[in-house]
Amino acid sequence: MIASIGGAIIAGRVLTRPLRRLAATAQQIHLGIFDLDPLPDSGPSEVVTTNKAFNDMASTLKGVEAKTIALATEDVSHSELQKSLPGRTGQALQVAVDKLSASMRERERQSQLLHHSATHDGLTSLFNRAAIFDFLTHDVERRRNAGETVGVLFVDLDGLKYLNDTYGHEAGDAAICATSEALIEAASPCDVVGRLGGDEFLIVLCHEHGQESEASAAKMRDAVGRRSIPVEGKLIPLSASVGLALAECDVNTDPMDLVRQADDAMYNAKRAARATRDQLLGN
Structure with a gap:
């Protein structure tokens, strides 16, 4: 028990x-x-x-x-x-x-995909108008705080209307794509390239000095000038007019004013090129 x-x-x-x-x-x-x-x-x-x-x-x-x-x-x-x-x-x-x-x-x-579509051009895959303007606005603000200079290039593809009217919009699209490729290749790694629409492009430069920015403008122009597109069995050479605007960033710096200044400089360059061509042709 x-x-x-x-x-x-x-x-x-x-x-x-x-x-x-x-x-x-x-x-x-x-x-x-x-x-x-x-x-x-x-x-x-x-x-x-x-x-x-x-x-x-x-x-x-x-x-x-x-x-x-x-x-x-x-x-x-x-x-x-x-x-x-x-x-x-x-x-x-x-x-x-x-x-x-x-x-x-x-x-x-x-x-x-949605973000890319909202910020990039559908034809060239460059930044679209809204995205490049947004980048420029923030870049101006950053440079203002750092006391730096900002440089902007306005690039216009010459003769796009003629290409569209004569050979069709497919040829025009090919010219736009060839131009965008040339600009990307000529740009430095820190430059930002965008397409505003039609035949117009905008480039925000990372250089702070005028001589470097002027050299970039010439480099962009020459890069497009070396391009051509095949149309109806022949090669159509391309050319572009480039305008440069530079500004020391301060409280009064307006990004859109920079774009307008670069646009005006581009048209001055285009008129000067036409005058030179007419003079050479004896017109």
Whole structure:
């Protein structure tokens, strides 16, 4: 009788301690604490089986929490999203995570496409009118704070109307694209090139000195002048007129005034080129 009672007490202790640990673990899981020390895998088989189930559950919930946090960052390349979780729950969750990640990647791709369409010219892929003006405005503000000079080039492709009227708009588009390629190649890595529309382009220079900006203007003009487009079995040479505006940035510097000054300089250059050509032709 005494032996039976002693055995029951010992058995009770053997079961009570693991059950207390199990209860404490369950309480922590209930509170949302999943980063737990694993329950021991020793003792009666029933206790070991229960502990293993709780360990797997805690591990799965910890993984779910980590994936949820990773998804909240909207970083679909996060390493946590690539980790698989045990059991059917883990597999089902991974399928859901993969689908959600794919959806987020597609959303990001669409967002990038929309942003590109909103800020870039559809024909040349240069900055469009709004984007290049926005860049110029911010660049003037930055240079104003730094006490720097800003330079702007206004480029006009010569003879675009003639090309469109004589050979069609396909030839005109080819000339616009060839001009944009020439400007990009001639630009320095820190220059920003945009298309205003039609035959007009704007370049925000990164040079601070007049001589460098004047050299850039000549380089742009010469780069376009070396281009030609094939039309109806012949090559049509291209040319462009370029105007430069420079200003030391202060509180009175208006980005649109700079554009107008560069535009005026471009027309002066175009008139001078026509006068020189007429003089050479004896007109």
